[in-house]
Amino acid sequence: MSNLKLKAALYNQCLNFIENRFQTIQNTINDIQKSLLSETKSSAGDKHETGRAMLQLEREKAGNQLVDIQKLKESFSKIDIFKTSETIGLGSLVITSQNNYFIAISAGEFTVENEKYYAISPSTPIGQLLLGKTVGNEVAFREQRFKVETIF
Numbered sequence: 001m002s003n004l005k006l007k008a009a010l011y012n013q014c015l016n017f018i019e020n021r022f023q024t025i026q027n028t029i030n031d032i033q034k035s036l037l038s039e040t041k042s043s044a045g046d047k048h049e050t051g052r053a054m055l056q057l058e059r060e061k062a063g064n065q066l067v068d069i070q071k072l073k074e075s076f077s078k079i080d081i082f083k084t085s086e087t088i089g090l091g092s093l094v095i096t097s098q099n100n101y102f103i104a105i106s107a108g109e110f111t112v113e114n115e116k117y118y119a120i121s122p123s124t125p126i127g128q129l130l131l132g133k134t135v136g137n138e139v140a141f142r143e144q145r146f147k148v149e150t151i152f
Contacts, residue, residue: 001113003152007081007093009112010102014119017107018073025065032059076105088130088151090122096139098146103127 001009036055079091088094094101100117102110107119120127129139130148137148 003093004081006112007091007102007152010093010110010117010119011079011081011104013110013112014076014102014104014107017119018069018076018105022066022069022073025062025069029059029062029066032062072105079104084152086134086151088133088148092130093117093152094130094148095150095152096146096148098144101126101130103130 032055036052036059081091083091085092088103090103092101092103094103100115102117102119103122104119106121106124110117110119122128122131126141129141133139133148135148135151138145139148
């Protein structure tokens with residue numbers, strides 16, 4: 001698989017990750033909305049008010065998650081998979097002596113053609129260590145040392 005196709009595959013897996021999270025949050029908000037609308041006054045008025053207050057808190061929390069995922073989508077849209085650089089930055093695919101990293105968003109582990117790749121955000125501890133590094137640089141993370149072998 002070419003480097004560009006590999007980056008595109010990882011990019012698409014990250015995009016699917018974002019879309020799935022967005023849809024889950026949207027469904028949660030819709031469910032809370034339905035619950036708020038269907039909530040009827042019971043004979044125990046305090047219980048009704050407590051239930052509505054809890055739903056309001058859940059809706060606020062889901063709203064904050066929605067804002068976070070929209071910010072994530074915005075920063076992710078800035079990634080240009082066609083761009084290559086000698087130094088590690090946003091959108092870089094980094095092959096090291098230990099692991100392979102796609103510097104994009106924190107989405108966890110993906111497998112492409114039986115190889116494992118970790119989608120990480122530049123703001124994660126390992127992402128921060130890798131940013132600005134070039135081929136041949138060594139990095140120490142959690143008592144492990146590894147070498148940057150290739151950057152796409």
